[in-house]
Amino acid sequence: MSVHISAKKGEIAKTVLMPGDPLRAKYIADNFLTDVTLVSQTRNIFFFTGKYKGKEITVGASGMGFPSIGIYSYELFTEYEVDTIIRIGTCGAYSTDLKLFDILNVENAASESTYAKFAWGIEEDIISNQGSAFDKINETAKELGLNAKATNIHSSDIFYRKDPAVPEIAVRHNCPAVEMEAFALFANAQHLGKNAATILTVSDIIPTHEFISADQREQALRTMMELSLETALKF
Numbered sequence: 336m337s338v339h340i341s342a343k344k345g346e347i348a349k350t351v352l353m354p355g356d357p358l359r360a361k362y363i364a365d366n367f368l369t370d371v372t373l374v375s376q377t378r379n380i381f382f383f384t385g386k387y388k389g390k391e392i393t394v395g396a397s398g399m400g401f402p403s404i405g406i407y408s409y410e411l412f413t414e415y416e417v418d419t420i421i422r423i424g425t426c427g428a429y430s431t432d433l434k435l436f437d438i439l440n441v442e443n444a445a446s447e448s449t450y451a452k453f454a455w456g457i458e459e460d461i462i463s464n465q466g467s468a469f470d471k472i473n474e475t476a477k478e479l480g481l482n483a484k485a486t487n488i489h490s491s492d493i494f495y496r497k498d499p500a501v502p503e504i505a506v507r508h509n510c511p512a513v514e515m516e517a518f519a520l521f522a523n524a525q526h527l528g529k530n531a532a533t534i535l536t537v538s539d540i541i542p543t544h545e546f547i548s549a550d551q552r553e554q555a556l557r558t559m560m561e562l563s564l565e566t567a568l569k570f
Contacts, residue, residue: 337414339406340382340395342374347415348384348393350567352560353404353422355516357381357396363560364394380407387564397422401450401492401519408520412527419468419530419570423563425538425556426488426514429501433484433511433537435547436555438562440472440483441533444517445508446490451522461487461508462521466530468566475566483562486511488535490518512537530570534559 336342354360360381364371368385375382375395382395395411397404404422411417426439433439443463451457469485476483489505491513505513517533524531536559539546547555 337410339377340375340410340414341377342382342415344415346372346374346384347382347411347417348391349417350392350419350421350570351411351417352392352394352563352567353397353408353420354394355397355399355424359556360394360396367560367564368392368394388568390568392564392567397516400515401448401490404516405450405454405519405523408523408531412523412529417529419466420520420524421468421563421566422516422520422533423559424514424516424533424535426512426535427539427541428512428537429505429541430511431540431542433540435537435540435545437537438476438481438483438559439486439488439512439535439537440469440476441488441517441535442469442485443487443508444490444521444533445487445504445510446518447502447504448490448492448518450519455522455526457522457525460504462518462525464532465521465524468530468532471569472532472534472562472566475569476562479562479565481558481562483534488517488533489513491515534563
């Protein structure tokens with residue numbers, strides 16, 4: 336086991352899907368996987384390993400923000416020799432060019448965060464997806480008849496802020512939406528030479544205050560979950 340994950344060696348699959356919410360990880364395990372085993376529940380961050388169409392897959396929560404996903408993804412990559420992590424989450428749109436329920440395949444994550452700089456000496460404020468996962472997501476989306484929009488994303492440390500304007504970094508790097516984890520995941524994967532991608536569902540439109548209701552959220556996120564699971568079959 337690692338410091339923050341209590342699974343034994345061999346209990347984590349080579350491909351891991353990472354929602355932020357532990358209960359969303361449980362939902363995926365309960366509704367999509369067979370032969371499921373709960374392999375870690377330290378701090379109530381659940382990790383489940385099971386099979387999807389015969390392929391062994393682990394689904395586990397990342398928590399919220401760079402420090403959390405930074406810890407979990409690093410330990411998965413290093414202690415459990417995971418090859419690929421696909422983050423599956425939600426994002427807020429800065430622009431009305433995006434609509435509720437749009438699915439985004441993150442090409443680059445831009446951030447003001449010092450995470451990559453002080454962890455790995457990566458000076459750039461924008462980091463791309465790593466390895467082959469991004470292309471496999473695009474390929475799988477076409478096979479499923481889905482429009483997964485390749486886009487840049489703003490990864491922010493901040494959920495609440497005083498200034499309502501779109502942050503300068505998001506404008507500069509043409510980021511139409513914001514989330515809080517992809518930049519750290521991509522930084523870890525770049526440093527370690529691993530595969531990392533992020534699929535997001537637009538859950539709210541910031542300028543219009545539109546949002547997906549609780550009743551709508553389950554079905555909306557199922558589409559993203561199915562895309563990630565079908566992509567995982569390609570590894």
